Amino acid sequence: MRDLLDKRLVVVIGKGGVGKSTVSAALGLTAARAGRRTIIAEVAGRTDVPRILGAAPAPAGGEHRLAPGLDHISIDDRHALAEYLHEHLPFGALAGLLQRSELFTLFTAATPGMRELLSIGKVWELTRGRPGSGGRRRRRRHDLVVLDAPATANGLALLAAPRTFAAAAGVGPVARQGEAIRATLCDPAQTGILVVATPEEMAVSEAAALRGDLRGELGRDVDRALLNALLPARFSAADDAALDAAPDDPAVWSARWLRTRGRAQRAQQARLRRAYRSVPCTSLPFLFAAGPAGVDVERLSHVLERAR
Amino acid sequence: MSTLGERLRERRVIICAGAGGVGKTTVSAAIALHLAREGRRVAVVTIDPARRLAESLGLERLGNEPQRVDPGRLALGGRGELWAMMLDAKRTFDELIGQLAPDARTRDEILANRIYRNLSEAIAGSQEYTAIAKLYDLTHDARFDAIVLDTPPSRNALDFLDAPGRLTAFLDGRAMRLFLAPAGIARVGAAGTSVALGGLRRLTGVDLLEDLSAFFRAIADLTDGFRRRSAAVDRLLADPATTFLVVTSPEHGAADEAIFFAARLRRAGLPFGALIVNRVHPLDPLERDRHETAARLEGALGRSLARRVARTHAQVQQLARRDAASIARLARELGERDPVCVPDFEVDVHDLEALAAVEARLFAAP
Numbered sequence: 001m002r003d004l005l006d007k008r009l010v011v012v013i014g015k016g017g018v019g020k021s022t023v024s025a026a027l028g029l030t031a032a033r034a035g036r037r038t039i040i041a042e043v044a045g046r047t048d049v050p051r052i053l054g055a056a057p058a059p060a061g062g063e064h065r066l067a068p069g070l071d072h073i074s075i076d077d078r079h080a081l082a083e084y085l086h087e088h089l090p091f092g093a094l095a096g097l098l099q100r101s102e103l104f105t106l107f108t109a110a111t112p113g114m115r116e117l118l119s120i121g122k123v124w125e126l127t128r129g130r131p132g133s134g135g136r137r138r139r140r141r142h143d144l145v146v147l148d149a150p151a152t153a154n155g156l157a158l159l160a161a162p163r164t165f166a167a168a169a170g171v172g173p174v175a176r177q178g179e180a181i182r183a184t185l186c187d188p189a190q191t192g193i194l195v196v197a198t199p200e201e202m203a204v205s206e207a208a209a210l211r212g213d214l215r216g217e218l219g220r221d222v223d224r225a226l227l228n229a230l231l232p233a234r235f236s237a238a239d240d241a242a243l244d245a246a247p248d249d250p251a252v253w254s255a256r257w258l259r260t261r262g263r264a265q266r267a268q269q270a271r272l273r274r275a276y277r278s279v280p281c282t283s284l285p286f287l288f289a290a291g292p293a294g295v296d297v298e299r300l301s302h303v304l305e306r307a308r
Numbered sequence: 309m310s311t312l313g314e315r316l317r318e319r320r321v322i323i324c325a326g327a328g329g330v331g332k333t334t335v336s337a338a339i340a341l342h343l344a345r346e347g348r349r350v351a352v353v354t355i356d357p358a359r360r361l362a363e364s365l366g367l368e369r370l371g372n373e374p375q376r377v378d379p380g381r382l383a384l385g386g387r388g389e390l391w392a393m394m395l396d397a398k399r400t401f402d403e404l405i406g407q408l409a410p411d412a413r414t415r416d417e418i419l420a421n422r423i424y425r426n427l428s429e430a431i432a433g434s435q436e437y438t439a440i441a442k443l444y445d446l447t448h449d450a451r452f453d454a455i456v457l458d459t460p461p462s463r464n465a466l467d468f469l470d471a472p473g474r475l476t477a478f479l480d481g482r483a484m485r486l487f488l489a490p491a492g493i494a495r496v497g498a499a500g501t502s503v504a505l506g507g508l509r510r511l512t513g514v515d516l517l518e519d520l521s522a523f524f525r526a527i528a529d530l531t532d533g534f535r536r537r538s539a540a541v542d543r544l545l546a547d548p549a550t551t552f553l554v555v556t557s558p559e560h561g562a563a564d565e566a567i568f569f570a571a572r573l574r575r576a577g578l579p580f581g582a583l584i585v586n587r588v589h590p591l592d593p594l595e596r597d598r599h600e601t602a603a604r605l606e607g608a609l610g611r612s613l614a615r616r617v618a619r620t621h622a623q624v625q626q627l628a629r630r631d632a633a634s635i636a637r638l639a640r641e642l643g644e645r646d647p648v649c650v651p652d653f654e655v656d657v658h659d660l661e662a663l664a665a666v667e668a669r670l671f672a673a674p
Contacts, residue, residue, distance in 0.1 A: 017329030201656065234616050246608050250592035251601045251621035258620050260654035288623040290630065
């Protein structure tokens with residue numbers, strides 16, 4: 001995972017319910033332990049990562065500490081818009097006026113790609129740091145931003161927003177900034193893309209299609225594919241006859257369940273590997289035992305740390 | 309103590325709601341299959357079924373109209389019919405505009421508008437809204453006497469109930485009324501509006517004025533229709549012949565959503581039908597420790613295999629105990645004494661045989 005930790009931005013994306021927030025949290029812990037000052041960003045006002053790490057959900061818009069060296073921010077487009085207006089309009093009063101205008105809010109919502117652009121714009125700002133006062137240089141407070149992206153289609157819309165928007169606008173400060181954001185997302189040296197799937201048919205199909213979609217939207221490839229919640233392979237083909245002939249016992253049912261499920265999962269793992277030929281594929285184990293706050297994220301972060 | 313079959317006997321509209329990834333599509337299809345076997349003419353509306361499940365139902369083509377599942381594949385009793393369709397959100401929304409528009413010109417004008425294309429996704433919550441729109445249409449289709457709706461795979465099950473309200477709130481909102489006021493578009497020149505539009509243009513370089521005026525002018529003719537439709541949908545959802553089934557897995561996040569959703573149904577006065585817990589790991593009340601299990605099986609399996617089997621069983625029982633605690637919590641929170649539990653099968657449900665196994669568990673006596 002070292003390659004990903006050296007980027008400025010890592011986008012975690014995949015089908016709904018595959019554990020993107022869990023993986024983002026684990027990756028955040030790994031990065032923080034490696035000494036990278038890290039912030040995990042969620043959009044659309046979501047606060048799944050703090051919940052997974054057993055922290056109180058924080059209000060949208062602000063940065064909050066989750067662990068040593070690990071912060072979190074929940075971005076929503078309303079806050080992002082307000083912040084943008086205050087930073088880019090010459091008079092604070094004008095920004096306030098626009099922000100309170102119901103029509104302006106409506107127009108912003110109706111402008112194609114605008115909401116996504118505001119959110120990804122805020123993420124991009126995090127990778128750049130805030131402008132210093134009195135014309136001093138920008139100071140980055142985080143070395144790495146992990147974006148816990150929304151599920152596949154909405155996640156893609158988020159990454160494609162700068163381009164969609166530039167096509168609609170062409171001129172103006174937002175379009176100019178959109179171009180800079182797009183350049184950052186397309187540059188593999190600055191931005192890493194981690195596609196997450198579970199070893200299930202639909203999740204793998206979505207992950208496979210995503211590679212082509214990302215090529216189309218950003219003209220670049222995925223850095224890593226990650227298979228989450230993979231069951232252990234504990235029984236070989238040689239055990240089959242014995243398991244099938246075994247007496248009817250609840251323990252034998254459990255073993256047959258794991259065997260059949262595990263094999264179906266390995267078939268999906270092979271599908272994912274075929275779809276992501278030439279891209280490193282990592283697996284996270286299915287955890288039978290829960291951690292203090294549900295999934296044991298700490299343990300997963302150590303698996304990521306060891307992953308080549 | 310009543311079985312799911314008894315609870316669904318008088319119901320014509322069955323809505324399966326719950327978090328994404330809990331197997332709602334499978335449960336919806338199994339319920340539809342059961343009702344068809346009882347001799348009903350059933351349409352099941354799904355959003356995004358797994359490819360092989362879709363194929364087994366004969367849904368290779370993505371159409372926005374129900375297709376009849378080949379009766380040869382099903383053992384249906386009497387006049388029973390099973391129909392299935394995959395929802396195409398965009399087409400359903402466009403069709404709705406077609407139904408509500410006074411004439412073809414207005415319809416085409418709206419469909420071609422840039423603002424409409426964006427709003428139809430952003431504000432209406434598209435899939436959520438259109439699923440309900442499609443459901444409403446199908447209840448007026450004489451071919452069916454029961455409709456099973458598999459709600460969209462949204463991470464937040466509540467979006468589904470909010471979507472129609474969000475659209476009418478938008479249409480009734482102040483901004484909309486500003487545009488629809490007698491002075492209409494002339495008021496765009498008024499101070500607040502021009503600041504807003506000017507600010508937007510300055511920031512984005514996008515001049516929306518023309519698109520916006522065209523959109524608001526065209527949609528004005530439809531607002532009454534939207535409002536009437538929304539009221540009719542509210543009546544349909546609260547109808548005694550409608551029932552909401554809350555579907556969940558025992559996982560913590562999904563269970564949380566099921567609890568919120570059930571509370572929301574109660575507050576809205578909507579009919580809660582049953583709690584269905586899918587993917588349950590069966591509890592073995594006799595399991596004590598893995599050494600004992602290994603010793604018991606050593607004769608039949610040999611030492612190495614018996615140990616691995618025992619270890620697996622201990623781990624699966626860890627899941628089973630977590631599941632049992634989760635089900636108890638769900639039952640308590642929902643005030644539901646008889647949750648319907650479906651075990652986590654060895655294989656993914658993607659053929660009619662496996663679907664029939666789910667059906668059998670859903671409709672078994674408690």
